[in-house]
Amino acid sequence: MKIYNFSAGPACLPDVVLRAVQDAAVDHGDSGMSVMEMSHRSKPIVELFDKATSNLRQLLNIPSNYHVLWLQGGASLQFSMIPLNLLPEKGRADYLDSGAWASKAIIECNKIGKANVVGSSKESNYSYIPKEYEQDIKSTYLHITSNNTIYGTQIHVMPKVESATGFLVADMSSDILSRPIDVTDFGLIYAGAQKNMGPAGVTMVIIRDDLMGKGHREIPTMLDYETHAKKESMFNTPPVLSVFAVNETLKWIDGLGGLDEMEKINRRKSDKVYQEIERNSLFMSTINVDDRSMMNIPFIFIDRSMDDNEFLSFCDERGLKTLKGHRSVGGFRASVYNAMPEEGVDALIFAMQEYERSK
Template sequence: MKAIYNFSAGPSVLPQEALRAAAEAATNFNQTGMSLMTMSHRSKPVMDMFAETEELIRELLAVPSNFKVLFLGGGASMQFCMAPMNLLPQNAVADYTDTGAWGSKALQEAKMFGQVNVACSSKTDNYSYIPKDLQQSKDSVYLHLTSNNTIFGTQWKELPTPINPEAYQVIDASSDIFSYELDWSRIGMVYAGAQKNAGPAGVTLVIIREDIVGKSGREIPTILDYATHIKGASMYNTPPVFSVYVMNETLKWLKSLGGIKAMQAINERKAAKLYAEIDANPLFKGTAAKEDRSLMNVPFILNPEKVSAEQKESAEKSFLAFCKDRGLETLAGHRVVGGFRASIYNAMPEAGIDALVQAMKDFKI
């Protein structure tokens, strides 16, 4: 079979090892003779698998013991409302950083539950950079951050901390979790839809400091209350068992490579190769501010100095077709940025980057 490299922003490339394990578990999970999809979440093999997955997460991310690890449904989008519903009392204020479409959605949801202070925004520049100057409120409960902006290809190189010493960070790490070590000293909660760096869609990882739960002063529907899921060990309702299993295998693969530090070095090398070609090749141009460039999502366009407005659409189509012919898939950019986007998450092999760089070198208009 010809090698295919899938540059999709999410759901995204997964390690072959995890996919092969998933294929086996679909019919015979851990030599039980049963498909994992048919097994009770309360059966011993499944409970053991959940415990092992939590252990892997704790080990890889060095999660402190006063944090709970939850496997929830509803996607990262559900956390946009669940976080403020649980954490933000009605008359209190939370700081939000408007660094992309997802952060913007998160802050809109939070307005339903309390006061929102937009601490910074790069919206007027189509979110092409990360504003460094934050106007935080001194009494905010938390500072919400999107660590990596999947659509615009920007990433915080250092996550800002709240100015209120009592406040904590709430981080949407959907598109870069497990790609660098987290500093837990100011974190209250980290959440991530799994379907980019951690597994398939269906499970959302929430890592939350236990003492911040139960302080909103409002009644919360049972299923949306973090306390419910802490008490039920993520099994208050039927959890997405198969997705958690693929996450488990993805994390085992990450551990076998040497863990997050080793992965980070590989990701830095991969991204550097691709950005070097974008900067050197006169046909292409990056869209994100250089100092904020993401190691996970790399948006680029055809250089308007080389490709006229009339040529653009057909030239874009022919580059995508040229790439597809070489097994380089899903490179079309998000509609709000245009051009192309190469998502090069943990599981994208370096050979995929090399193949894309070669295609960029070989492509002629």
């Protein structure tokens, strides 16, 4: 039976990427050595990092005044690195509180400077993206989470930063490479790889050159973006296997036709699921229609007395895995990232219909 993994992350990867990892894990480029055994100073690995960076630059159309960094510590470490590097002493930044990850970023910022929460949808369990809010023109940056993995909301139109010197910072962990973006709208973009880019272990940062090396304060060497930019992400031993998988994923997206094509596919897949949720007499969405995510689709039983576990087992028996909703939302969550094949989405819809008929 074909298995479809609807996990929110670590998430499914394209088969071709997994096969390439399998080969390179044993013998990288006919070298007789595993990619995991090779020094990051060796020519094949330096070339691998260069290729991953240039492939990302090409897909996202990253201008030359931005650096691409491959870091560790997950997106969570960025919650601290961003204010540490970018905020002046006693500085402040605007934060949009659109979900659990945004609120974690706010907590970390407050340990370093002041996070000014411009808007929050917490009172409605983050079922929408706040849109009417006032920015503080003294804030250094505005931090947003472009896609809220847990609640299934997504920013469809990026906000403009009002301060003339301010810039936009975005956590794109759960929708990076799912659609085209204009990198020049942002000062910094970051994403943990383990949803749309590859496996856990590597975090992508795209940062505008003029934001680095400001020396606002003394910070640990490893937490300084400039350290990693100067050493082409090889200041210390990098996660080579993860970057290998990311590079294969980038090649796969390019082969599909790039981000315009990726967005079309993602839109088609998510539209189908939303249509079925609307049509099906058993299920409902928890999310404001305008803010629905193309990546993570939470849904619940209309009749809350129905047994979630029974539907989860029904899906499980049909090879549809990891559909349990996050504990803060309940019900179900279908994560339909780039690598989820359309057949997986069709199989889920079929199961929802079959379940409806069985009731």
